[in-house]
Amino acid sequence: MATRKEHDFIGELEIDDSVYYGVQTFRAVENFQMTGRRLRDYPFFVKAFAQVKKAAALSNKEVGVLDPNIADYIAKACDKIIAGEYADQFVVDMIQGGAGTSTNMNLNEVISNIALELMGHKKGEYQFLHPNDHTNLGQSTNDTYPSSIKVAAYAKLSDLLKSMELLRDELLKKSDEFKDIIKMGRTELEDAVPTTLGNTFNAFASYIKSDIEKITYARETMSYLNLGATAIGTGINCHPNYKNVVDKKLSEITGVNFKQAPDFIAATQDTADFVFVSGALKTAAVRLSKIANDLRLMNSGPRCGLGEINLPQMQPGSSIMPGKVNPVICEVVGEACYEVIGNDTTIMLCSERGEFELNAFEPGIGYALFNSITILENAMKTLALKAVKNLTANKEACLKSVLGSVGIVTAFNPHLGYEKSASIAKEALATGKPVGEICLERGYLTKEQIDKILEPKNMLNPSMVR
Template identity: 50%
Template sequence: MTRVEHDLLGNRDVPDHAYYGIHTLRALENFPITGVALSSHADLVTALVTIKEAAALANSELGLIGDREADAIVRACREIRGGALREHFVVDVVQGGAGTSTNMNANEVIANRALELLGHERGRYEHLHPLEHVNRSQSTNDVYPTAIKTGLHQGLSRLTDAMSALAEAFSDKSAEFADILKVGRTQLQDAVPMTLGQEVATYAVMLLEDVERLKEAAALITEINLGGTAIGTGVNAHPRYADRVREHLAAILGIEVCTATDLIEATQDVGAFVQLSGVLKRAAVKLSKICNDLRLLSSGPRAGFGELNLPPVQAGSSIMPGKVNPVIPEVVNQIAFRVIGNDLVVTMAAEGGQLQLNAFEPIIAHSLFETVELLTRGCTVLRERCVVGITANVDRLAESVTNSIGIATALNPHIGYTAASRLAADALAQGRTVSDLALEQGLISAEHLASILSPHNLVRAGAPASASEMAGGHL
C-alpha cells in the first residue's frame, strides 16, 4: 500500500506504513552510501526532535502556529525522544545537501505522527505540514549544527563518565600494586627501578587529564545558531524567536546553551567541531599508548616481558593450543586508529567549507558521533574485560629488579658516574648482578648498599645518606 506525496520535482508513491515522506524517499534513493542510517546515531535523532519540540513551543508562544498543531508536534517529539519511531529515521548519515535530508526526515516523521495524534491519516499535510508547521522559523542550516552540538554534548557526558571509571580502575590497581618493585624502561631498555603501582597510576592521570580537556571542549559546543535560519541573517524568523527557542531548548536539555553573538559567523564556522575532534584524538592516542604498554608488559607468557597477567577472555589461536592473546587492548588500539582517521576527516571537511555554509557537516557529524561512541565503548570494555582483572607476576618483577643493570644508576651519586658505568658494563659482560660486583670490588659497604637499594630510596625523590654519614661505610 502506498500514498501519493508531492514535492517540487513531482509526485511519488510513499509506502503507506512509513512515517517519513517524499523528501526522505528521494534521499534514500540518492544516498545509498554507507548503509548506516540516521537512527544509528541516537543522540543526533534525540537532539533533532528536541529542537523541533522547542521550536514548536516558541512558535506557538509567538502566534506563528496554532496551539493545537504545536501541542501535537510536542507530543510527537516527546514520543520519539522516548524511543518511539526510531526505525523511520532512515536517511544515510553521509549525504549531500548540508544535512537537509536529515532535517527533512525529522520533519516528516514528526509531522506524520502529529497528524495521527490529531486524528488524521499520514500524508494529509493540509492539516499539519512538515515545513509549514514542524520546520517553522527554521532552516537546516541552524537546526542541523545545533543538533550536532547538543547531541554530542549528551554523548560526551557518557564518554567522560566511562573515562573516569576506567581511570578509577587504574587507580585501584595502582593501590594494589603499590609495594611491588619493577624495572622502569626508556626506549625499551632498562632504566631505573620504580613500583608497578607508580607505573599504573600514570594511566589514571593521563585519562583524567583528558576528561578535563573534553569538558572544556564540550563547553564550546553549547553556543548555537538557532534563529539564524539560512545563512545567519534570521530571514523568515520572528525577532524574538531566537531567544524563545533557546530558552525552551535549554529547559528540555537541562544544559545552558547560548545564542552566538554573530549568527552569520556561527552558521559557517565549524571550528568548535575541529577543536573537539582534536581533543578526542588526543584521548584516543593516550588510550592506545596505554594499551600498547599493557600488551608489552603482558607479552609472553614465557618469552616476553611477562610482568602483568591480563585476564584471559577467549582462545587465541585456531592452530596453537593454549595461546591466549591480549584481544581487549588490541580492539581498543583499533578504535584509536579509527578515531585518528575520523579526526582527519573532520579537519578536511572543515577546511572544505565555502562562503556562508559548510556543506560537509554530515560527514563531520558522522565522524564525531562515531568517535564518541567508539571511545565510550572502548573505555568500558577495557575496564570491565581487562583492567579490573589484571594481576602482577611478582616473582618475574622481583627477578628483573635484582638482575637489572639499571641499579648502577642508583649508585652513581655514591661511587661516581665513571665507576658506575664500569660496574654496569662488567655486570653485563659477566652475567653478574651490579650489587654483587659492587660489594666484591669494595666500591661500597653492604649497609650503605642496602640503604641505597631499599624500595623507599629506589623509587622516591631524595638520596639516602652519603657514604661518609654511614657508620663504618667506605668508598
C-alpha cells in the same frame, strides 16, 4: 500495497502509505547510499533533533506565529520520537549531500505525519499540517542540523565522561593495590631505574583525569547554538523574538543549559567547535592506546616475556596453538583508538571545506564525531571492566627484573661518578654478573654500602643515599 501521492517541486511520487516519511526522504534514500549507516542507527541524534523540533514548535507558538493547536500536535509527535517510537522511519544515510537537508526533512516529514494522525487526519494531508510551513517554521537545515549535532554530542560526551571516570577509578584502585610492588622502569624499551607498579597505574589514572578535564571543557562549546539563524545567520523568515525563546525551551526539554552563539553568521558557517571537541577526543585516544599497549607489554609471556602482570583470560588465542591466550582487550582498544584518530582527520578536512556562509560537509562531521564519541566510550568501558578491573600482579617477577637489571647501576652515580658506573655496566653486560658483585670485586664500596644503595626502596627515594 496501499500508496499515497506526494510531490515536491521536482515532481510527484507514489509513497508506501505505511511509512511516515515523505517524498524528500524517499529521494534522499535513492540518492545517498554511502555508509550503510542510517539515521536510525544513531538514536541519540534522532532524539536530539526531535528535541530541537519540539523547542522550535513551542517557541513559534509563544511568539505567536504558529497556531497553538498545530504547535501542540507537533510537540506531541516529537515526544513520541524522543521516547524512541518510530525509530525505523529515520532512513537517510548519515553521509549525504546538501549540508544535512535530507536529515532535516526526514524529521520534518515523520513528525508531520505522526502529528496528522494524532489530529485525526491521514498521512500526507499536508494542507492541515505541512512539513515545511509548520514543522520547519522559522527554521533552516543550516541552524537546526548543526544545533542537533551539538545537542546529541553534548549528551554522548556526558556518557563518555562516565566511562572515563570508571576507567580512572579502576586504575586508581590498582595503583593503591600495587603501591608496594617494586618493578623496573624502562625508557625506549631499555632498563632504566626502579619504580613501583603502583606508580605506573597512578600515571595511567592521571592521563585519564587530565582527559576528563579537557573533554569536559570542550563539551561546553557544544552548548552554544545558532537556532534562529536560519539560512546564513541573518534570521530571514524567522520571528525576531524566536531566538530569545528557543534556547530556553530546548534547555527545559533537555535539562542542559543551551545558549545563543555570540555571532549567528559566524556560527552558521564555522564548524571549528567540532574540530576542538574532536581534538580532545584524539588526545584521549592517543593516551588510551598507550595505556592499552603498556598493559599488553607488561602482560607479555607468560614465560618468555615480561610477565609483570596477568591480564584476565578472555578467550582462546589460537586455532593451532593449545593454551595460547592473547591480550585481545588491549588489542581491540588500540584499534578503536586508531579509528578515533582517523576520524579526527575527517572532521578537520570537512571543517576546512566550509565555503562562504555555510559548511556543506557537516554530515561528514556529525558522522565521524558521533562514531568517535561512541567508540571511545566503549573502549574506555571495555578496558576498565575487561582488563584493568581483574588484572593481577606478578610481584616476584617484578622484583627479579629489578635485582637482575644493569639499569640499577644508575644508583651508583652519586657515589662513584658516571665513568666508574658506566664501566661496571659494561662488565655486567659482558659477563652477566650482578652490578653489586662487580662493584665489590673492584673494592669501590663495602657490601653494607652496596646493599644499602641497591635496596629497592632506597632507589625510589629522591634523596641520595650515603
